[in-house]
Amino acid sequence: MNFYNEMYDADGGVREHYKRYEAWLKETPPERIERKRAEADLAFHRVGITFAVYGEEAGKERLIPFDIIPRIIPSKEWKAMERGMRQRVKALNIFLWDIYHDQEILKAGKIPAEQVLDNAQYRAVMKGVDVPAGIYAHIAGVDLVRAGAGEFYVLEDNLRVPSGVSYMLEDRKMMMRLFPELFARHKVAPVQHYPDMLLEKLRAVAPQGITDPTVVVLTPGAYNSAYFEHSFLAQQMGVELVEGRDLFVKNETVYMRTTQGPQRVDVIYRRIDDDFLDPLAFRADSALGVPGILKAYQAGNVTLSNAIGTGVADDKSIYPYVPEMIRFYLGEEPILNNVPTYMCRKKDDLAYVLDHLGELVVKEVHGAGGYGMLVGPASTKEQIEKFRQLLLAKPDGYIAQPTLALSNCPTFVEEGIAPRHLDLRPFVLSSGKCVNMVPGGLTRVALTKGSLVVNSSQGGGTKDTWVLED
Amino acid sequence: MLSRTADHLFWMSRYIERAENLARLLDVTWQMSLVPQSEAATNQSWAAIIALNSLEEAYAAKYSTVTGENVLRFMVSDPDNFSSIYSCLRMARENAHAVRGTLTTEMWETMNSTWLEAREKSFEQIANAGIGEFFEWVKMRSSLSRGTTLGTLLQDEAFHFIRLGTLLERADNTARILDVKYHVLRPHGEEEEATDFYQWGALLRSVSGFEVYRKVYRDVITPERVAELLILNSDMPRSLRFCLNGVVKNLELVANSHSGETLRQAGQLYSQLRYGRIDDMLKEGLHEWLTDFMDRIYLIGDGISKDFLVPMSEAA
Secondary structure (H helix, E strand, O other): OOOOEOOEOOOOOEOHHHHHHHHHHHHOOHHHHHHHHHHHHHHHHHHOOEEEOOOOOOOOEEEOOEEEEEEEEEHHHHHHHHHHHHHHHHHHHHHHHHHOOOOHHHHOOOOOHHHHHOOOOOOHHHOOOOOHHHOOOOEEEEEEEEEOOOEEEEEEEEOOOOOOHHHHHHHHHHHHHHOHHHHHHOOEOOOOOHHHHHHHHHHHOOOOOOOOOOEEEEOOOOOOOOHHHHHHHHHHHOOEEEOHHHEEEEOOEEEEEEOOEEEEOOEEEEOOOHHHHOOOOOOOOOOOOOOOHHHHHHOOOOEEEOOOOOHHHHOOOOHHHHHHHHHHHHOOOOOOEEOOOEEOOOHHHHHHHHHOOOOEEEEEOOOOOOOOEEEHHHOOHHHHHHHHHHHHHOHHHEEEEEOOOOOEEEEEEOOEEEEEEEEEEOEEEEEOOEEEEOOOOEEEEEOOOOOOOOOHHHOEEEEEEEEEOO | OEHHHHHHHHHHHHHHHHHHHHHHHHHHHHHHOOOOOOHHHHHHHHHHHHHHOOOHHHHHHHOOOOOHHHHHHHHHHOOOOOOOHHHHHHHHHHHHHHOOOOOOHHHHHHHHHHHHHHHHOOHHHHHHHOHHHHHHHHHHHHHHHHHHHHHHOOOOHHHHHHHHHHHHHHHHHHHHHHHHHHHHHOOOOOOOHHHHHHHHHHHHHHOOOHHHHHHHHOOOOOHHHHHHHHHHOOOOOOOHHHHHHHHHHHHHHHOOOOOHHHHHHHHHHHHHHHHOOHHHHHHHOHHHHHHHHHHHHHHHHHHHHHHHHOOOOOOO
16 A cells, blocks of 8 residues: 655655755764653653553553654645534534434435434433533544545544544643754644643633633543543643532532632533433432532533534444535535545445455544554454454444545654654634634654554654744 | 641651751761760661651561661662651652642752662762761752742742641651650669760761751750750741741741631640750659650641541532
């Protein structure tokens, strides 16, 4: 397979937007780079920018490998991507409002109703609930990949609790600390105002009548894999980081327990899945949630961000319909490509998928984090056979897509600098009519040679992402 | 501020202070053991440390005899002993981790790297490098935590709860060091003078009080004055009076609608120190007085917990 290289063109020439960086890399002594890489490692450890890995020893924390070669995007390209994401997230938010209200899109037959209404992620309790400004996904993490000859595809829309933005910010901080001279040579669009932007959005969606809302970040706790990010965002926004046990509901109003007595909470940026939010409404065994919070939410006394029930819109079984949503709600042609998707619940699609397992990527409909997927070309016969059985047993639990030739970018690895595959997750913030994002996002890179899985839980690393201003 | 946040801050500072004071106590005991004296007397000082922390049972489960090396190993780096320096530093870091967003970057990095370094030190490495050096390191790390707190943290509620933890823990620990050493040094009447000097000198040094003593009294070291300095001096940062003064001040700053009783208790204890005389305390029996003091410190800590830290009832 031929892969698009972010730094070099097909003839081995350096792409225009990488020329200055490449020149710097050539003239900088390898010892200096080596020293800087060690410095970065030490700093990340001391700062404790770590994540916990499920299945490993409890409480153990790992660093996410950080690569010092940035992923550079020229301004023109970014602008098109930005337009595409704005369009897409707008349509997804309208879709969410629609399926919990009039269900026009189902009535119009654009999406099979049972695909939505019988979806495990569809929350009937949200029917008829009016959320502030009609926005459900205030924070969306749109995963983009570059493939083929260089065009971008949306791999998935993360509308529940997308994570990784703290790495975007810390990577930038680290790059500026290690190599200030690079920023003098490039006009890199800043990203450090993300927490401000987020706080502004959260305040904007406070319940009606609240002029000076109390915003909090709700975390499952210090042992959660993304705890660093939760505490980081709370600190950067200057709001309380709370756990479920710090909150309680009285008269359909949410309070936190403080040293001065109960204090009302208006907006909750929750980093807990729907299932665990309220033991009275969802999973009764959840010790992370707040009993009664759903009632307070339905009564409009507190805003949850993101809203309950967004999972149905980023579900892999709904993903194939997003271009149709854009046409239906906005009357526009989609700017960003969807990856062609085989829905295994369809008989023909299933037959095709079973015949071509060795070429396709098969994903669990409700899976996330790189768990429960098969990358055909990189799998053994046994793994493929195992998936064949899984597919036959539960076809509607899976989708399949062609294995994309993900672009790669030069990356420091053990044997020196070598190309590694990457993706990009920009963070899209919505409130009312405004959809904003900081330029760039989190670039994740698969550090294993040939691997197409970039998730940090699967050994992926990160790179600083530069959008160059003209 | 969240009750849980205040709780973590309070305990974070208590644990780091506890680690420091434990290092001080072990250091003075170790130094005293270097002055020629009977083996029985030495072992008695080591046993006293175990008793002081009510660890007799846990200790006996691991070691059959009380020796300096065993006690040091148990109290310095035993991860199973929740009162060891190792465990205190771990707990300090865990509490800091739970509220890292409330701490300044400098504070968090200090707590985190203290723990990361401590974790790497085996008892053998510590002993080989000289155990005194390790105690110095612990004291230095504790100073650094305090320094970053004073130098970088906004002096709001978070700061007050951190100070409350530090001062309450320190008052308790100074009382303990004094109690155990006074007891060992003056079981009945006079001892040999030269030994006395070294022993009292080591005790003073363990609370950074040797030079202070000279400055305050400009005279030879006597047990009564040592007690007076550590209990009643208003300006000596590790004295009971100094600590209680700070406890009362910080309690006043965080007061809420139901913390009145705890504040009263702290104020009452402080006024005993403010207006008390060392002669009266010695007459009453120093051990008895200190025991009563430690009980009351415990009650104040308990009061703070109930008033501020443990999630309050919803009706409150």
